[in-house]
Amino acid sequence: MPALPHRAGPLPRRVLGRAAAAVALLGALSFGAVILPAPAAAAAGAVPAAPVLAAADDGISWSVTPADNRQGKGRANYGYAVEPGDRISDALVVTNRSAAPLQLSVYGTDAFTTPSGHIDLLTADDPATGLGTWLTFRRGTLDLEPGESAEVPFTLRVPDDAAPGDHSGGVVTALTQRVGDSSLTVDRRLALRVHARVAGDLAPGLGISDVSVTTDLSANPFGTVTSTVRYSLTNSGTARLVPTETVAVAGPGGTTWLGDPATASGELPEILPGSTVERVVTVTGVRPLVRAEATVRVDGLVIGIGGGGVTSANDAASGWAVPWALLGLVVLAVAAAVAVPLVRARRAARRAAGRAAEPAAGPPARRAAGSGGASGSAGATPREEPPEDKTAVTRQA
Numbered sequence: 179m180p181a182l183p184h185r186a187g188p189l190p191r192r193v194l195g196r197a198a199a200a201v202a203l204l205g206a207l208s209f210g211a212v213i214l215p216a217p218a219a220a221a222a223g224a225v226p227a228a229p230v231l232a233a234a235d236d237g238i239s240w241s242v243t244p245a246d247n248r249q250g251k252g253r254a255n256y257g258y259a260v261e262p263g264d265r266i267s268d269a270l271v272v273t274n275r276s277a278a279p280l281q282l283s284v285y286g287t288d289a290f291t292t293p294s295g296h297i298d299l300l301t302a303d304d305p306a307t308g309l310g311t312w313l314t315f316r317r318g319t320l321d322l323e324p325g326e327s328a329e330v331p332f333t334l335r336v337p338d339d340a341a342p343g344d345h346s347g348g349v350v351t352a353l354t355q356r357v358g359d360s361s362l363t364v365d366r367r368l369a370l371r372v373h374a375r376v377a378g379d380l381a382p383g384l385g386i387s388d389v390s391v392t393t394d395l396s397a398n399p400f401g402t403v404t405s406t407v408r409y410s411l412t413n414s415g416t417a418r419l420v421p422t423e424t425v426a427v428a429g430p431g432g433t434t435w436l437g438d439p440a441t442a443s444g445e446l447p448e449i450l451p452g453s454t455v456e457r458v459v460t461v462t463g464v465r466p467l468v469r470a471e472a473t474v475r476v477d478g479l480v481i482g483i484g485g486g487g488v489t490s491a492n493d494a495a496s497g498w499a500v501p502w503a504l505l506g507l508v509v510l511a512v513a514a515a516v517a518v519p520l521v522r523a524r525r526a527a528r529r530a531a532g533r534a535a536e537p538a539a540g541p542p543a544r545r546a547a548g549s550g551g552a553s554g555s556a557g558a559t560p561r562e563e564p565p566e567d568k569t570a571v572t573r574q575a
């Protein structure tokens with residue numbers, strides 16, 4: 179399978195004699211992996227035939243590779259199918275590629291998967307409790323002149339009560355140097371991984387826990403948002419696994435009436451038995467429907483000698499996904515629907531009140547002519563008398 183990168187280990191602190199130690203771990207995974215410092219691994223891209231510690235500013239560099247013997251030729255790492263009580267003899271070849279002599283220590287230790295998902299080895303200060311205790315070396319230190327190579331035999335002794343399944347560790351070569359005149363020391367390490375599958379019933383298993391989902395805000399009332407799903411993934415079985423995760427985010431109770439759930443999926447790096455990885459998954463295109471429900475499903479493929487099938491786990495959690503921008507728009511629309519009729523009604527009431535307050539307009543009053551004699555009111559219009567009936571006068575005469 180393709181090689182996966184390793185991450186440099188932390189700086190261990192030594193209480194007696196050493197104030198601290200910087201550990202550079204190099205490597206890639208599976209049976210083509212080596213432990214390399216992060217810059218060198220990125221530059222190399224592919225796993226070299228003979229893993230080499232990149233030269234530092236002081237020109238220090240060396241390489242390690244499995245010896246060619248009856249266990250195999252051209253190997254990148256060590257892998258064994260064993261029974262409880264077995265003893266396996268093998269060897270490591272170390273080459274000094276520096277222009278100065280090197281004194282290296284050689285030892286075995288346990289491997290584990292870090293919370294960020296990288297394969298790492300215990301530091302020199304952490305005692306091994308697993309496969310690292312199965313390894314014994316004919317030589318614990320190695321003195322190499324420039325350009326010199328040496329073969330270091332070792333034995334893998336499987337305990338009689340070894341549990342069935344996969345056990346992982348590493349063969350480590352280390353150079354310890356003091357930094358200046360201080361008490362600080364630095365360990366440069368170059369290692370090869372060791373895998374042993376003990377015969378018996380293989381029990382692959384995965385566990386998902388601590389699922390949570392948070393959703394971002396959006397200024398677009400009709401747009402989608404991004405949710406972040408966090409969970410812990412544990413290899414709870416006895417086999418090495420390469421997981422594939424699928425994370426989906428939908429509305430309350432898995433509501434999909436606005437479309438299919440937003441999903442994110444992908445293959446994860448190998449997880450060793452007993453290790454836990456902390457996952458943070460970003461899911462885009464989520465419809466905020468007040469509550470968001472996230473479902474997580476992980477399928478694990480068993481890898482290593484002989485494979486071993488698949489296993490899976492799933493879990494779910496919900497969180498708030500309030501469409502605040504849309505709610506704000508709805509509030510404004512409701513407020514406008516209520517306020518506009520009220521304003522219009524008030525204006526109409528004010529106009530009606532104004533008309534009611536105006537005086538009634540009627541025709542001008544007239545005064546009777548002659549009421550004041552010949553001297554009528556000034557400015558009064560004289561009333562025209564009707565013509566005398568002369569016919570009637572004549573008859574009387």
